[in-house]
Amino acid sequence: MKKVFRLIIISALLLGILIPVVDHFYQEEEKAAVTMAQESRDRTINELFKLAEEAYYEGNYSTAENYYQEIIELSPFNLESRRNLAVIYNDQNKLQAENKTRMQLTILSNQNQDYLDLAVNFYELNNQLASNYILENKVDEQLEQESLRYQKYYYLIKNDLDLDNLDKAEEYLMKITNLKVNQSEVYLLSAELNRKKDNFKQAFNNYQSAYEENRGQTYLFKNMAEMLELAGEEIEAYNYWQRTLSYGWFRDLAYQKINQYQDKYPQLKPDAEDQEEPEEINPFTLEASWREVEELKNQEENQLLRIGLQENNEHLLFQYSDPFSVVYDGKIIYRAEPRKNYLLEIEAGSIFIRTEEERLRLGSSDLEYQIYSSQQNSSFYVYNINYGQGYFWQGSGNRQYRGNMIIKGEGEEFTLINQVELTPYLVSVVPSEIYASWPEEALKAQAVAARSYTLSNLGRHSSDGYDLCSSVHCAAYNGIMSENERTTEAVLSTQGESAV
Template identity: 30%
Template sequence: MWIKLEEKHFKVIAIGIILLSLISSGIFAYYNHPSQQETKKTQDAQADYDLEKLLDEAKALYYQGEYKASIDKYKQILDYEDNKIARKNLASVYETLGEYNLAVEEYEALLEKEEDVESRLDLAIAYYNLDKIGKSKIELEKILNSESEDEFILRDTNYYLSLMSFKEKDYQQAEEYVKVALEYDKFALGYYQLGEINFVQESYSIAIDNYRKALITDGSLKGVNRMIALSYLNLGQDRDAVMYLKRANKENSSDKVIQENLERIKEAHPEYFDDKDLTLPEERKREIPKEVTFKEIEPIESPGRELKIGITEDEEEVYFRVGSDFVIKEGEKIILEGKKSELIKATIRDGKYYLVAGEKEIEFSNSIQVRPKEYAPVLVHNIIYGRGYYWGGIEDRQYRGSLELIPQENGITVVNLVHMEEYLMGVIPSEMSALWPREALKTQSVAARSYTLANLGKHSDDGYDLCSDVHCAAYRGIAREHPNSNQAVLETAGEVMTYNGKAVNAVYSANSGGYTENSEDVWRFEIGYLRAVSTEKEDSRFPLSPVELKEWLRESPDSYSKAFQYTKESHYRWQRNLSIEYLENSLDIKEIKKIVPTYRGKAGSVKSLLVVGAEEEKEFTYNLRSKFGGLRSNRFWIQPQYRDGKLVSFLFYGGGWGHSVGMDQVAVAAMADDNYQYLDILKHFYTDITIEDRY
């Protein structure tokens, strides 16, 4: 009995052992099969892998200038999956750093999976910068043979084909390509390229015409004045070359070719240098006319408080007239009575100040006021405006109100004493076309009035409230007044935007490029009502990823800022190519190797740039537009350009014109066309504001 039971038990145990062995081997095989191992690895890591989170982290690192960390994040994503978005962004970061070999690998991998015309263009440009011209041409020709209708892609495709044909000295083909590019976009670099083609073929007169078109499109484009000067020299027209030689020398004082030609011509023809450069109005004065015609003006009701607007300062001589009989007072004392249109000169001589009226000469030592006896204009001759800007000049100006002349240590300061609404009548059409929609002009009126009140005393140390130039608000007096803008001012008289009970510093720019910026992302301080807002008709998801930002700046997305009836195409999207020679001279850095943004705002504006030279690094913060060749805005994407293995320039793709904080003037006009009312427009651009009537 015992023996039988033991045998039965043994059989059960044996069967159990066999079953356990089979189950164990199956489990072992399951977990050690390659595909199952990978599945388990993926499942275990899934808790740590969140695609959207990693993409956002990589984007944030890119905006902070942490490029290596951003690259690592995108690579981390690619370790998990062959993600198209991550790969395109990774390639774009490599491009920013000028690492085109690595960018090529990513674009080739993308194109193996599926056709993407933008990636193909980027691959072609990367090949071009690696001097792989043959490969670049193949990719560009594929784009031309595709069904792409994207204008910016076709523009850049033909532009780069022109550059390659130019390099191969096939000038006829180069000209054909760039002319096609210009059909898609009248861009400044296209006209410059056409000028270069004409120049090497010794068609200097035609070259000058195309170089000038480049300047008309972008007046601060660098290198153009140099080429116009050289074209005139090759034509033997030294006199015509002088002005452009001087401008080129101002752009790049280290250019020996320009310096040598200036010295040669000056020695042979000093008389050529008597004609002052029109870009330097302070070096010349126009002849004072014997007679003038005064504007007819009418007084307005409730003109508001009196303001002190600085017109010009540190002048050795000031010539002025009044449109009625007038008195000049020093304090309460009348020191001169004058007749309508009588020419008066104020001057400094041997440290003393004098009024000169015909044969009379009256000394004064304190501020004097010129007061019309009737409501009539006051006129000041030879007002310099836009000092230091390519659009600067000199003109006579008439103003409402009266004048104050302040004797200062270095000369005479001229101030216009004018009431708020009278002042705005001159400001609004100087800041916005009086032919734009009425609601836009009313929007501008409230914004300018608010800005004026918020900034009163900005120039108190100089003896006045605000200046008359772009530093404060453009103010050119009566000459700019127009019935449309005057009506807009009067219809909104006294209306002011406030935030927490204070007048809003209602800054504005010409064109935001499709999205405004937070104040702290452009300047130093966070201001509650100056928040980034979209002007796009279909809002994009800002901040954009690296590749989205690049594409957004290269193409021309639809937005209220893209209203070409109110702005030039080159004010909405622009390109600028700055040579290494220019940058090294301008920034005083030798052998520049790299230029990369180290911080971007929400809408992509660059707040700081790192420039890496052979022996030093410099980080530039604020005023980037002027430091880097007069860029139209701070919102740009930089692409290093190489030729024969050498870094030769940096290509900037930019959007908008101005600082992009607050109101976008072009978008305002387009929104008015779309039946937006001025109060709604103001509340779109200035967050959480209140409209108050101050009169």
């Protein structure tokens, strides 16, 4: 009996030990299986992200959509895939599909940036009431990032102007003005408000201020002329229609207005006999509006590009930020001072460089010359350079560029080329292709896409002597005036990444 009792006790002890051991073994085995399944799913998701990015960079939007949809099915809470999918829909102008995606995204993330992007999407869908509701009730009033506060107020103003809530628009306009950001755009918002309030002369002043902040906006002369007309100042309006025409904007309308006012006011008609010669402008007294050039920290050395800025030049007025030299065939043939106007001009088969004090022949107008500064972070400033040629927004204005100049002589004319490294080039191009207020990952994706496009299209204008042009035929390249801190960071943080 004692033996049986002892046996029972021993068996119970063994079972007490073995059962937890076996149970632990099965639990660990189950955890390992779950871990392996999660790791397999994560690898699949990472691979799908790579495939989606490659498809996006190659312009295969539908394929990229499918990959992101697969990621969402595998991981419904993957916010990055939903944000990227929304960007793809926006690129294709599929605003309803973008709206659905962003609605789901905001429910999952509850983040200010996602609510802002949804509000912008509703604005693009002409649903100003929904856009306003989100901006006023879902986006925090005290946003840390100044760029987000600017975006919020900007769209609140646009919505209220469309809805004729002029008092609310004026209230938000005061807030956005205090940010001291993008003042040219703020002046344009003020002009819209004053136009709706029938304050036409004040709207004219706003448009004029916007132009003074960014002299590349020569198309605003039309708006100024219209405001002066509405204010009853027709003679002054006539002068601004003349300026509109002189910059090549709205030619048919400008000619119509000029002829209309010349018929109404005969004194405006030019008299061939009495017409005075236009006052000659001394090019050497013109002042450049230099912008501070941000140093590109941690910039990697990369290949030099040749960007065609302007063809068919007979003369060119320019400055450099630092001392510079004119180089031909590896030899310095002229040294020059910083921040002083220099005029290049062609005459009798030669190219000359002029200052107010001297005129020097550089050499034959069939040759190529490099205008070069050895200073770090140098830039050059060109007066009255044409842009947007062949497109409805074409015009001319002053521009500042990183890098150096190349003058490619072609006999009676020359081509102006900007020699610039890939990264500084992209720093100007990317903000022309995407809103700088968009999510960081979207900016990085655009930076990689722009780099990939640039590298795959080098030599597109090889027959013209440069790699790419500066218009949207290749990529809109406007120099330093287009740069934005957020897109610059996106370009720098993705250096070396491309689909090429």
